Amino acid sequence: MKRANDSPPTLADVAHKAGVGTTTVSRVINGGERVSQKTLDRVQAVIAQLGYMPNQAARILKGERAKTIGMVIPSIADSFFSSCAEAAQEIARSHDSLLIVTVTNNDPHIELENLNVLMRHRTDGLLIAPANYQSETLAAFLGRSHVPAVSFDRPVEKGTIASVLTDNYRGALEATHHLVEHGYKRILCLGGETTLYTIRERLRGFREAMQQAKQTHGATALIDMSVKDYRSAEYAVQSHLSGPTPPDAIFTVKNSTTIFAFESLQKLRISVPKTVALLGFDDFELASTLRPSISVVQQPIEDLGRIAAELLFAQLLMTEKGRPAPSRKRPEHVKLETRLVLRNSCGCTPGTA
Amino acid sequence: MKRANDSPPTLADVAHKAGVGTTTVSRVINGGERVSQKTLDRVQAVIAQLGYMPNQAARILKGERAKTIGMVIPSIADSFFSSCAEAAQEIARSHDSLLIVTVTNNDPHIELENLNVLMRHRTDGLLIAPANYQSETLAAFLGRSHVPAVSFDRPVEKGTIASVLTDNYRGALEATHHLVEHGYKRILCLGGETTLYTIRERLRGFREAMQQAKQTHGATALIDMSVKDYRSAEYAVQSHLSGPTPPDAIFTVKNSTTIFAFESLQKLRISVPKTVALLGFDDFELASTLRPSISVVQQPIEDLGRIAAELLFAQLLMTEKGRPAPSRKRPEHVKLETRLVLRNSCGCTPGTA
DNA sequence: CTGTTAGCGCCTTCAC
DNA sequence: GTGAAGGCGCTAACAG
Numbered sequence: 001m002k003r004a005n006d007s008p009p010t011l012a013d014v015a016h017k018a019g020v021g022t023t024t025v026s027r028v029i030n031g032g033e034r035v036s037q038k039t040l041d042r043v044q045a046v047i048a049q050l051g052y053m054p055n056q057a058a059r060i061l062k063g064e065r066a067k068t069i070g071m072v073i074p075s076i077a078d079s080f081f082s083s084c085a086e087a088a089q090e091i092a093r094s095h096d097s098l099l100i101v102t103v104t105n106n107d108p109h110i111e112l113e114n115l116n117v118l119m120r121h122r123t124d125g126l127l128i129a130p131a132n133y134q135s136e137t138l139a140a141f142l143g144r145s146h147v148p149a150v151s152f153d154r155p156v157e158k159g160t161i162a163s164v165l166t167d168n169y170r171g172a173l174e175a176t177h178h179l180v181e182h183g184y185k186r187i188l189c190l191g192g193e194t195t196l197y198t199i200r201e202r203l204r205g206f207r208e209a210m211q212q213a214k215q216t217h218g219a220t221a222l223i224d225m226s227v228k229d230y231r232s233a234e235y236a237v238q239s240h241l242s243g244p245t246p247p248d249a250i251f252t253v254k255n256s257t258t259i260f261a262f263e264s265l266q267k268l269r270i271s272v273p274k275t276v277a278l279l280g281f282d283d284f285e286l287a288s289t290l291r292p293s294i295s296v297v298q299q300p301i302e303d304l305g306r307i308a309a310e311l312l313f314a315q316l317l318m319t320e321k322g323r324p325a326p327s328r329k330r331p332e333h334v335k336l337e338t339r340l341v342l343r344n345s346c347g348c349t350p351g352t353a
Numbered sequence: 354m355k356r357a358n359d360s361p362p363t364l365a366d367v368a369h370k371a372g373v374g375t376t377t378v379s380r381v382i383n384g385g386e387r388v389s390q391k392t393l394d395r396v397q398a399v400i401a402q403l404g405y406m407p408n409q410a411a412r413i414l415k416g417e418r419a420k421t422i423g424m425v426i427p428s429i430a431d432s433f434f435s436s437c438a439e440a441a442q443e444i445a446r447s448h449d450s451l452l453i454v455t456v457t458n459n460d461p462h463i464e465l466e467n468l469n470v471l472m473r474h475r476t477d478g479l480l481i482a483p484a485n486y487q488s489e490t491l492a493a494f495l496g497r498s499h500v501p502a503v504s505f506d507r508p509v510e511k512g513t514i515a516s517v518l519t520d521n522y523r524g525a526l527e528a529t530h531h532l533v534e535h536g537y538k539r540i541l542c543l544g545g546e547t548t549l550y551t552i553r554e555r556l557r558g559f560r561e562a563m564q565q566a567k568q569t570h571g572a573t574a575l576i577d578m579s580v581k582d583y584r585s586a587e588y589a590v591q592s593h594l595s596g597p598t599p600p601d602a603i604f605t606v607k608n609s610t611t612i613f614a615f616e617s618l619q620k621l622r623i624s625v626p627k628t629v630a631l632l633g634f635d636d637f638e639l640a641s642t643l644r645p646s647i648s649v650v651q652q653p654i655e656d657l658g659r660i661a662a663e664l665l666f667a668q669l670l671m672t673e674k675g676r677p678a679p680s681r682k683r684p685e686h687v688k689l690e691t692r693l694v695l696r697n698s699c700g701c702t703p704g705t706a
Numbered sequence: 707c708t709g710t711t712a713g714c715g716c717c718t719t720c721a722c
Numbered sequence: 723g724t725g726a727a728g729g730c731g732c733t734a735a736c737a738g
Contacts, residue, residue: 006499008475010731021709026733034707051497056473057419058731060410061714068453068474076442082435089429089456098453098470100421103442117451120409121421122361144404146359263642286639289616363715374725379717389723411715414730 009050018046029054060122065320068098069312070118072128074106080255080282081129084152084305088127091309095316097124106131106196112141119145125312127305129153133197148315152308154197155333162315162331164308166299168198168281171338172205175279175297176251178340180213182347184249184277187213188222188240190261191253192232199225202253202281222247233260234267241270249277249346255284262294262345278345292344299338307334362403371399382407413475418673421451422665423471425481427459433608433635434482437505437658441480444662448669450477459484459549465494472498478665480658482506486550501668505661507550508686515668515684517661519652521551521634524691525558528632528650529604531693533566535700537602537630540566541575541593543614544606545585552578555606555634575600586613587620594623601629602699608635615647615698631698645697652691660687 011029015022020039027035028043035043046052060066069092073081085101092099100123102114108131118126126149130138139158142149152164179187189206193199203225210221224240227233240247252258258280265272272278272292280287283298311332342348364382368375373392380388381396388396399405413419422445426434438454445452453476455467461484471479479502483491492511495502505517532540542559546552556578563574577593580586593600605611611633618625625631625645633640636651664685695701 057413076439086429
C-alpha cells in the first residue's frame, strides 16, 4: 500500500478513491460549486468513508486565513481574564476560528516570547492585555508585524492599535464621590501594582475626586499602595486603623485588594461600615453574599473581551474585502462605562438584604 | 520589487539577501550545525534585520509537530476549568507548545464540532473534559483519529484513552461520614446535573456512606437533585426545611450548589450550622471568609490540568522516539485524592476563626 | 463541469 | 561547509 494507514488521508487520496481530480475534491469541500450532483455525492461519500479532513496547515501555506487568533493575557486562572477569554472564544467560534490563549504573568519578556510564537503560527489576529502599556518594544513589535491587533483592559500607548478599555478613571472618580457624599472625611485608597495601567487610572480618579472633596467637604485623601498579598493588606489595614487619625472609609483599587482588606477587617473585628466603610473596584462572585455585602465598581468584563474580538474580526474582514490598501482609518478606541453597585459596606442599605 | 513588502519574509528571502542557499538558512534556524561561524553570523544578522520567523504551517506540512495541543472544556469562565487550563498551558509552554482552548457548554454536538476543527489544525494532542462520559460517538472519534488524547475531570468510558480524575466517590463518602460523625441524623444531598460523571460519583459516595450510617447511626438519607440555579436552590432549601421532618445537615454536590444553598439559608435566616449544617463538594474562593466559613471537599484542581498535560506530552515523546509501534502500553488512569477542609459550617470549630 | 499543473515555505536527501 | 531539487497537502489559474 502506498500510504501508511495511520496518517490522515489527503485530498489526493480522496480524489484517487473517488476516481476524480483533486480540483473536484477541493471544490466539494469548499462549498461544492460547479460540481455535478452525482460526483458531489460520490466524493462526499468517499470523504465520509475515509474520515478525511482538510489539512489546515496546507491551506495556511497557500495564503489562506489560519482561522486562528491569539490571545495574550496575564493569567487564565484570573476570573477577570478568563471571562474575557470566554467571550472572545465565543466570537472567534462564530467566525469559525480558534482561540489560542497564552499567559504572560505580566512579564514583558514572556509576553514578547508568546507573541513570537504566535507569529510563527501565523495567527490571523491578536488580542492582547499588555503587561506594560508604555512599552515601546511592544508597540514596535505590533507595528512591524502586520497582524491586526486589538488591546483590551490596557492600551498600548506608543502604538496605534485599537483598544477596548474600561473607563477606570471615571469609575474611581464616581466611587470616591460616593464615599464623600456619605460624609466620610478621611478616605484611604488601598492597593498595589502601581505599574499597571488600570491601577494608575483608578488612582488618578481617586485623586481627582479627593482634590475636589478637599475644597467642598474638607475631606482628606490617604494613599497606601503597598498591598501585594494578604499579609501586606492586613499590615496596612492594621497600621492605618490603629493610628491616631484613622480613615473612616477605604477605597480598594482592585478585586483581590478588596477581599484582602475585608478579610483583614473581619479578622481584626473592625466593624464595616460602622467603623470604616469599604468600597472596591471590581465586582466579585460573593460580594453580595458576604456580611456586610460589599459595594463595588462593576465593569462590563465580558464586553471587554467580546468587543475586542469583534473589533478584531471587523479588521480582518476589512483587509480581506477591501484592496490590501489598509484604508488608513485610525484605529478605534472603545471606552466602556462602569457601574456603581451599592451594597452595604459603603454605608448604604439597599433593598432588604 | 518581487515580494509584497507586507507579507512576512520567507526563508528564501533570507537566503537571497544573505547570499547563501536555503539549506544553509534552514540549518541556521535549526541549531546552526554544520555552518561556518562566518556565514552563521551573517545569516543571523539578516534574519534579525528582516524580522524573519519560520512559518509553522510549512513545518507542519512537512510532517513536523504542530507544537499545539487542543483543550476541550465545558467553559473557560468557570474557575475550575480555567485553573486546569492555566496549569495545562504552563506545561504546554514548557514543551514549547501552544494551547488552543475550545468550549463546549457540555453540549456533545458542539464538542464534536470543536474536535473536528482541532483535527483540521492537526494539533499534536488533545486534553478533554468530555460532555458525556458515556458517549460512544466520542470514544469512536477519539479511537479513530490517531491523535494522543487524555481526558481529565471526567473519563471517556467506552474508549481506551488515558484519564486524570478526582476520586469523587471517596471524597463524597468521607464528607458524608464526617457529617454522620457529627451526629446529624437526616442528611440531605442537594444538587443537579445528574448526567455528569462527577456528580454521579459524588452521589454514589453519599449513598454508600448513608447506607452504612443507616445501620450504625440510624441516619436517614434525603436526596434532591433538582437544583439548577439560585431559584431552584432556594425552593429546595425552603421546602425541605419547612417540612415536618427537616434535614439537620446538607451535603451539596458542587460548587455553585453550595453557594446557592448558603445564600438561600442566609436569606431565610436559617442558622448554620445550628439549625442545619452545610458541607459542600469543591472549594471556592471565599469559602473561608463567609460567616460561617464553609467546610468543603477540596480537589487538587491544578493537578488535574497539569498531570493531564504531562501525560499527554509523555505520550507525544513516546511516539516520537520509539518506533511508530505504539507499544500498546495500556493507557494510564490517574486518580487524585480529595481533602476534607473543615471550617465552621459543618459544626466544627477549627482554630480561632 | 472537470482535470492538469504550478507553487505556498520549509526541510531533507543527495551531490559537490 | 554548502547548494540544488523534490515534495508535504492544498488551491487557483488555466485548459479542455
